[in-house]
Every structure is written in C-alpha cells, then in structure tokens.
Amino acid sequence: MIKRTIGQIATIVGALNDVSLFKDQLVHGVIIDTRKLTAGNLFVPFKGENVDGHTFVRDVLEKGAGAAFWEKSAGPAPEGLPVIVVEDSLVALQTLSKAYRNELNVKVVGVTGSNGKTTTKDILFALLSTKYRVHKTEGNYNNHIGLPLTILSLPEDSEVAVLEMGMSGFGEIRELTQIALPDAAIITNIGESHLQDLGSREGISKAKFEIVEGLKSEGLFVYNGDEPLLQERVKGYGGSKETFGRHSSNTMYPTKLVPSGFGTTFSVNVSDEEFHLPILGEHNVMNTMGAMLIAKFFGVGFEDMQKGLSTLKLTGMRLEVSTGAKGETIINDAYNASPSSTKAAIDLLQTISTTGKRYFVVSDMLELGPNEEAFHHEVGTYVTDDIDCVLTYGPLSSFIAEGAKETLPEDRVIHFDEKSALIAYLKVVVKSDDTVLVKASRGMKMEEVVLALQKE
Structure with a gap:
C-alpha cells in the first residue's frame, strides 16, 4: 500500500494549507470508512446525502489515523491536527492514486464489459499469478472511488494489477482508464445493463470503448470479436488488438467445448493443450479466452495457464x-x-x-x-x-x-x-x-x- 509522508502527499495533491508541522509524519494506506481504520491511515472524507465524513475527521485522527483530507468547502479545518486541506476530496484521491500508479513498476490490466467483468478479473488473476505478483480489484471496488482505492492498496512490489472498471454513464470509463493507464485492456461483451442511462446498446459500446483512451500506445486491446457493435467501433482504433469468441474469425476460438461436472473442458485453436475451467457456462469459456490472450501478451505459456485455471477462485454469488x-x-x-x-x-x-x-x-x-x-x-x-x-x-x-x-x-x-x-x-x-x-x-x-x- 502507499507509504508516503504528509509533506509528499500534500505536494502531490496541491494542499491549500501549511502542513510543515507534520510534513515528515509517515502515512500508510488510505480509507474512506472509519470502521476499517488501522494506525497511520490517510482518511478521505466525503459529503454524502445523509452523512458528512468531515464530522468524523477529529475522532479518526485521535484514534490513530496518520492524516486526513479536508475539503475547503467544509469550513475551517481543525487546528493542530495532521489535516491536508484540498479543493475536492475525490479529485485529491484520484490525483494521489494516479501519482502512486506512475511511481510503481507495475503492469496494469483494465477489465470492463456489460457482463463477466468480475469473473474475467478473477480468471486473469489466476493465470497471471503463475508468473507474477498480482493484485486485483477486491469485491466491486470498480468505480471512481473504488479504483483509486485499489491502486493505493497495491503493495509496492506488485508486478501486475488487474483493475475492474464499471460505469453507469458516459465519461466514467474514460476517467478510470486515464487514472489506471493500462498496459492491456479487455471488453468482455456488450449487453443491456445501464440502458436506463445510456439509451441503447450502441451507447453502451461507446461508453465501454472509452477504456482504450488510457491504454498505452504499445498496449494490447482485447475484445469479443463476435459482437458487431465492437467490430464497428474498433475500425478507427490503430493500436494492437486481438479478439476472442465462438467463431473462427477470431484470434482465439474454441475447437472443443464439453461440460464436465461443474466445469468445462475446452481446447483452443492456438494451442495443443486441453484446458479445464472449474466453473460453469460456455460464456465463461469466452471470458477465459479473452483472459488467455492477455496472459499470452504478458508471456505466460499455455501449460502455465492450465495450472493457473486449476487455482481459480471466483468472487461470491457468481455461479x-x-x-x-x-x-x-x-x-x-x-x-x-x-x-x-x-x-x-x-x-x-x-x-x-x-x-x-x-x-x-x-x-x-x-x-x-x-x-x-x-x-x-x-x-x-x-x-x-x-x-x-x-x-x-x-x-x-x-x-x-x-x-x-x-x-x-x-x-x-x-x-x-x-x-x-x-x-x-x-x-x-x-x-x-x-x-x-x-x-x-x-x-x-x-x-x-x-x-x-x-x-x-
């Protein structure tokens, strides 16, 4: 997790107050929930509809927090306490996470899609862990607050971070991908979730495709090649790209797919290996192939991928x-x-x-x-x-x-x-x-x- 002095953090986020009295005090880890406090944490307060996190700042500092943000609009900051005054707590959190991400020698995989994001994230973790020290989004920490918190929780020796990116409207994936700056990105599919906000599947594909806006120029974009909306949208994309799906027109497709107990045995066109996926559903074989393309991009061999799949553990309530x-x-x-x-x-x-x-x-x-x-x-x-x-x-x-x-x-x-x-x-x-x-x-x-x- 992030370990920086208050002075360093104040410089990164553009503090509006003088923190010289506490500038050498070390802060480690970031929380937004006081119930998760451990000594030395940075507490980030938000103004909610019913609760204003600033009301907890003094208490959380007295209980051992290392420092706290304080929004300028919340009124005078408490005196004599390690408080960093900022214009906007969310912007400061995101700025700090982006700076930390850039300081780490870590490769980032961005995962989005209407369905299967979390499962694909879990599969990527299993595959990439055969070769790297991997950290992934926990639970559903995949939004404008959750993703920065995930980045700030990365151990400094992390080699790969698998970051899930969720959204409900236009511009949200763009914001996340520009913080994460992924080395590889995947869109699992385009479904109907969030039609209420985005109006059509075309709108959903446009919103999901924002993920490439933060993708590094030498990075890999992986997407479901069976989806016409993505096929159309990717025409103007000039970066490296590969596809997965049921049809032989894709970079990777299944040549064998057989239900096996509460899992699936399958083979793919680009490997002689036979793989066993210990979770149910043909659609999860599709998710797995997308993850395999990214694992291959990161130098993981197919034999190791099979070993990785045997260790797969899914986030709860997903099959x-x-x-x-x-x-x-x-x-x-x-x-x-x-x-x-x-x-x-x-x-x-x-x-x-x-x-x-x-x-x-x-x-x-x-x-x-x-x-x-x-x-x-x-x-x-x-x-x-x-x-x-x-x-x-x-x-x-x-x-x-x-x-x-x-x-x-x-x-x-x-x-x-x-x-x-x-x-x-x-x-x-x-x-x-x-x-x-x-x-x-x-x-x-x-x-x-x-x-x-x-x-x-």
Missing part, C-alpha cells in the same frame, strides 16, 4: 455452487443480471447433467430503461422444455413468467409476489437430486433464497 439442506445442488448467480447474462444462465441450466429436476429461480433485471417489460418477456420465451420449472419473483419478473408460458405448460411456471412464499414453495418441492439456479440483479437480494435453502 457459486453449494449444497442445500436436502442435498440439492444450488447455483447462486444472484450478483447481477441482464437479458444476455440471464439467457446465459438458462443455457447453463439446460446443459447440466442431473437425474432430478432443473429449477430456474429468477427475479427482476434492473436498470433496463423504458423497454424493461419487453426485455423480461423475451427472456421468458428463451426458456426451453429442458427446464422443469420456472419460478419468478418481483414485479418485472411477472413478464418473464408470461414469456415462459409460451414455451412451457402453465403448471411449470409460477410467479410469486412474496419472496417468503417462493422460499416456502421451494422447501416443499425440491428433492435431493434436483438443481436450483438462482438469477437476479443484486438489488433483489435473491441470496436470501439461497441461504434459506441451505438451512434445515
């Missing part, structure tokens, strides 16, 4: 497999949802080998804009007879139920207005050899269904 109280298999994919990722979940459930029934438990997909009802209905019509029962919860998911009834008998599609009723139904009907896949946007808190099934 997380567990066993329920009755012995049933539960697949928790309730962290995020869009039409494309929900269809991928349907594809996955239909291919799982089981002697029991396949239950698809799905809730609302959020932030889809004015056509949200049509998107939900379309997802419902995507269900085939290979799924035994579709259980929906939430106002928008009722349209999934309507669509599913066009392909399945009505008694195999049940909509619930109450989550408790859904849970009670599952606890009665599910048997030990059944498989239950739970899919939803994070705001629907469908992990509660998973936890309920795991309990006696």
Whole structure:
C-alpha cells in the first residue's frame, strides 16, 4: 500500500494549507470508512446525502489515523491536527492514486464489459499469478472511488494489477482508464445493463470503448470479436488488438467445448493443450479466452495457464455452487443480471447433467430503461422444455413468467409476489437430486433464497 509522508502527499495533491508541522509524519494506506481504520491511515472524507465524513475527521485522527483530507468547502479545518486541506476530496484521491500508479513498476490490466467483468478479473488473476505478483480489484471496488482505492492498496512490489472498471454513464470509463493507464485492456461483451442511462446498446459500446483512451500506445486491446457493435467501433482504433469468441474469425476460438461436472473442458485453436475451467457456462469459456490472450501478451505459456485455471477462485454469488439442506445442488448467480447474462444462465441450466429436476429461480433485471417489460418477456420465451420449472419473483419478473408460458405448460411456471412464499414453495418441492439456479440483479437480494435453502 502507499507509504508516503504528509509533506509528499500534500505536494502531490496541491494542499491549500501549511502542513510543515507534520510534513515528515509517515502515512500508510488510505480509507474512506472509519470502521476499517488501522494506525497511520490517510482518511478521505466525503459529503454524502445523509452523512458528512468531515464530522468524523477529529475522532479518526485521535484514534490513530496518520492524516486526513479536508475539503475547503467544509469550513475551517481543525487546528493542530495532521489535516491536508484540498479543493475536492475525490479529485485529491484520484490525483494521489494516479501519482502512486506512475511511481510503481507495475503492469496494469483494465477489465470492463456489460457482463463477466468480475469473473474475467478473477480468471486473469489466476493465470497471471503463475508468473507474477498480482493484485486485483477486491469485491466491486470498480468505480471512481473504488479504483483509486485499489491502486493505493497495491503493495509496492506488485508486478501486475488487474483493475475492474464499471460505469453507469458516459465519461466514467474514460476517467478510470486515464487514472489506471493500462498496459492491456479487455471488453468482455456488450449487453443491456445501464440502458436506463445510456439509451441503447450502441451507447453502451461507446461508453465501454472509452477504456482504450488510457491504454498505452504499445498496449494490447482485447475484445469479443463476435459482437458487431465492437467490430464497428474498433475500425478507427490503430493500436494492437486481438479478439476472442465462438467463431473462427477470431484470434482465439474454441475447437472443443464439453461440460464436465461443474466445469468445462475446452481446447483452443492456438494451442495443443486441453484446458479445464472449474466453473460453469460456455460464456465463461469466452471470458477465459479473452483472459488467455492477455496472459499470452504478458508471456505466460499455455501449460502455465492450465495450472493457473486449476487455482481459480471466483468472487461470491457468481455461479457459486453449494449444497442445500436436502442435498440439492444450488447455483447462486444472484450478483447481477441482464437479458444476455440471464439467457446465459438458462443455457447453463439446460446443459447440466442431473437425474432430478432443473429449477430456474429468477427475479427482476434492473436498470433496463423504458423497454424493461419487453426485455423480461423475451427472456421468458428463451426458456426451453429442458427446464422443469420456472419460478419468478418481483414485479418485472411477472413478464418473464408470461414469456415462459409460451414455451412451457402453465403448471411449470409460477410467479410469486412474496419472496417468503417462493422460499416456502421451494422447501416443499425440491428433492435431493434436483438443481436450483438462482438469477437476479443484486438489488433483489435473491441470496436470501439461497441461504434459506441451505438451512434445515
């Protein structure tokens, strides 16, 4: 993590006050949450809708923080304390993180896309860790605050940083990539998330493509070559680029792809190795191929990539497999949802080998804009007879139920207005050899269904 004196930090961020009394005091690590305080941290206060972080500055310094930012607009700064007055706390945080990134001898990989960002980040970490000391974005620290905090948490001996970049509007990826200055960047896909803010898939592709604006001139841009919107947008890009996807027109594509237990065995056109991916879904093979192209760019051999995949651990609630109280298999994919990722979940459930029934438990997909009802209905019509029962919860998911009834008998599609009723139904009907896949946007808190099934 960053270790600098208050004087050095003050110079980097352009402090508006005299810090000479504390200039040689060492600060290490940066926090925005006082509950995560360890001695010597730099505390960055923000003004929220309900809470102003400046009210905690004196207390956090008395409890051992090394220093704190203080926005000029917050009024007179506390006297006699190691406070660095700045014009804007967020700008100061971002400025400090960019300076720290430039001081480190670290290669950076930027990861964005509508779906699969976090999984791809985890795969990249597994592949690159076979050769390098790698640090990655933890959890969903992928926005204008989270990414700078991730950079500032990098150990000084880090050789590679894998940084996830999320967004909800135009200009946000541009801001992140210009802080991170990646040596390689990947767009996993273009889906429908954030249509509410960006208006169309074309708008989403434009916003995601901003990642190349910070990409180093000698860097590598990797993208899903099966996506026409990216094919069109990349025409004006003059840097080095490679593609992955299902079709043979891509730099890397699968020549073999076979479900294997709760994973997938696959081969690719550019290697004689056979790879085993210990997570479910053809779409994750696509994510893996994109990660493999970047690992290859960083000098990781295919044999080492196979070893790396065997160590893969995913961030929670992304195709997380567990066993329920009755012995049933539960697949928790309730962290995020869009039409494309929900269809991928349907594809996955239909291919799982089981002697029991396949239950698809799905809730609302959020932030889809004015056509949200049509998107939900379309997802419902995507269900085939290979799924035994579709259980929906939430106002928008009722349209999934309507669509599913066009392909399945009505008694195999049940909509619930109450989550408790859904849970009670599952606890009665599910048997030990059944498989239950739970899919939803994070705001629907469908992990509660998973936890309920795991309990006696």
